[in-house]
Amino acid sequence: MNDQLLASFIALVNFDQKIRALQDERTMFSSLRVSIDKQKLLLTHELEASKNLVHDFKKDVDKKELAMKILDQQETEKKRRLEVVTSAKEYTSLKSEISVINERQHIDEQALIEAWDVLDSAQKRYAADHANFQKKIDELTQQAQELDHKIETATHEIDEHEKQRLTLVSLVPSELLDNYEHMRGQVINPVVRVINNSCSACFYPVPAHDLAILRKGKFLPCKSCYRILFIEDSAFE
Ligand SMILES: [Zn+2]
Known part of the structure; x- marks a missing residue:
């Protein structure tokens, strides 16, 4: 084996190490790319959950407001009847019923205030999540584009190396x-x-x-x- 042939073999081994390094690099870029897509999906799910929470709390507030409205109507109705009452027994009974309604109103009012607070903080959190989401998605999209470019470049380099390798192989x-x-x-x-x-x-x-x-x-x-x-x-x- 002459020096020229040895040199060719050495060149081939070094060359293959470079191809391998490029392939490893491309594999790393590709797995990063996959993880970016997963992160985007996770962020989307988180934002959806935050939005659903607002929706649920809003429904709860609406339900409590409706219950309050019904109690108000019942109170108005009973007070109207109180004005045209004919017996003491009926008067006492209506008074007692109104008193029960008032107690119920007081309890429901507290519950409604709490529900409003809960809704308010959920809305604020959603607004913050939404702003944050857009920022993160933009960052991830940019990272994904950069990685796509790197993957493309690495693929091109690997292809070129494979072509050049044939020449080296023929000399060993x-x-x-x-x-x-x-x-x-x-x-x-x-x-x-x-x-x-x-x-x-x-x-x-x-x-x-x-x-x-x-x-x-x-x-x-x-x-x-x-x-x-x-x-x-x-x-x-
Ligand atoms: Zn050995």
Whole structure:
């Protein structure tokens, strides 16, 4: 194997590391993109819940106001009858009924005031949520656009690298390339340094005669894990 071929292999391995880095980067961008969509959906649900709460409290207020109105009508009706009452018994009875209505009115009035307060704070919270929602959605939309652009750029770069790779591959000896491609499909680090006379991935000791070959700047598979070994420290980035 001549120096030119070795250089081609080194170039290919470095090149593949770059493609891998680009692919990892794109994967990260894509998962961020998915999480933005989830955040948007969550915000939309939260705002809907806030809106539904206002709606429910409004219904409660309406119900209580209607009940008050009915009590008012009943009171008016009984007072009108009181004016034309003919017997003392009927008078006492009406008075007592009005008194019951007045007690009921007092209780309902307190409940209505509380319901108004609850509605008021729900409306304020919804208004704040709505303003906040728009701000957050705008931020997320912008982030999503930036990520889409980054994903597009990374995809373009990966495609370009794949094209250029074919040229590099054609320059590497087929046996070494086969070993490399096989290992590349199995592990993320198919080519590793020899450190302390051992494979730096699986720590299996490299036999003395293999070390002698490796020291000449050649490549050999590890006897244990089959990763491609090299010694030259300056060979890879
Ligand atoms: Zn090994």
